[in-house]
Amino acid sequence: MIPIGSGRGLTNVEGHTDYDIAWPWHEPGGLRRGATAVLRVKNEAPSLPFVLPPLLRACDAVLVVDNGSTDGTREVAQETAERTGLAHRFTLLDYPFAVARAGAEHLAQHERSVHSLAYFYNWCFSHVTTRYTWKWDGDMVLTTEGEASMADLSWQVGMQDAxxxxxxxxxxxxxxxxGWLDLGLRNIEEWGFPMSPDFVYAKAPEWEIRxxxxxxxxFALPQGLCVELKYLDGDEFAHWTDPESFATSIRNRRKRREWHVFNSLKEGIVLDGVVELTSPEGVHIVDHVTHDWLPRAPRPFVVDDPDHARLHLRA
Structure with missing residues (x-):
């Protein structure tokens, strides 16, 4: 079987030639040194004012691909980039096709369908012009320490394979x-990759895999550098075909934890490892956690929690 990244690109089975994929490492002059954060987003307007500023400061480029948002995500993304004074690092693209939800919908799609998660991810990353990429989500916010770490790494790994x-x-x-911060699961995923034929997206049973x-x-960064925003009044699992399966699934420890924490908090139950936090008057809870609370928290996390007396987390 020929690896999907070994040719010059990919065509889609629907014949949408405007959305065929051309691998950027074949472009004249090749890829430039540096790192690009790539965000695939849909209805992330509330999160992007927190997500984009530290990313724009830490990376050489930020690429946002909007997939049919109806909440003003595109406008918020552009306005936020301009407000930071770093709009020259920002690119906004549109992907107009409905993308299958993770799980059964994804499994039913042809790998080279424009509706496949794998094809969608490859199309997004094919627009990167730097040597390195960060696979980022539209709800992931760097702490002040995380921003400094990513800025340092973005040039260090710019020409390396790691x-x-x-x-x-x-x-x-x-x-x-x-809000409530979950320190009970040390979730570490691969988010930084070189741009080369060895690092492309393929179809896996439940989602895409690089x-x-x-x-x-x-190598892994230390804890406390990034938070993932979850809105208790929203549908945090809409991108999954059957989110209820997380309650018993043994395949995805992270999603199972998120499912239990989210639904427990909705019922007024605080699980072990989850810390309730309140920001000072006039300070948004996201800014409080990422600018003040997490950067000052000792490692491994030792948290004074009124529900659990002294909670020492070594996850």
């Missing part, structure tokens, strides 16, 4: 000043 794992912690939001050579240098 995979970087980024730990992140779910921040469940009740309103502008109240191919990785058997021998590649990998």
């Amino acid at each position: 995979v970087i794992r980024v730990p992140r912690h779910g921040l469940y939001l009740a309103d502008d000043r109240h 191919t990785t050579p058997g021998r590649i240098e990998q």
Whole structure:
């Protein structure tokens, strides 16, 4: 079987030639040094004012691909980039096709369908012009320490082959000043990749997966550098075909944890490892957690939690 990244590009089975994929490493002059954060977003307007500014400061480029948002995501993304004064690092693209939800819908799609997660991801990353990429989500916010770490890494790995794992912690939001931070699961996924034929997206049973050579240098960033926003008044699992399966699934420990934390908080139950936080008057809870609380928290996390007395987390 020929690896999907070995040719000059990919065509889609529907024949939408305007959305065929051309691998950027074949372009004249090749890829330039640096790192690009790639965000695939749909209805992320509330999160992007927190997500984009630290990313724009930390990376050489930020690419946002909007997939049919109806909440003003495109406008918020553009306005936020302009407000930071770094709009020259920002690119906004549109992907007009409905993308299958993770799980059964994804499994039913042809890998080279414009509706496939794998094809969608490859199309997004084919627009990168730097040597390195960060696979980012539209709800992931860097802390002040995380921003400095990513800015440092973005030039260090700019011409190297290495995979970087980024730990992140779910921040469940009740309103502008109240939330719960999940420190009970040390979730570390691969988020930093070189741009080359060895690192492309292929179809896996439940979602897309980025191919990785058997021998590649990998390292993980420390805890406390990134939070993932979860809105308790929203549908945080809409991108999954059957989210209820998380309650018993043994395949996805992270999603199972998110499912239990989210639904427990909705019922007024705080699970072990989840810390309730309130920001000072006039300070948004996201800014409080990412600018003040997490950067000051000792590692490994030792948290004074009124529900659990002294909680010492070594996840």
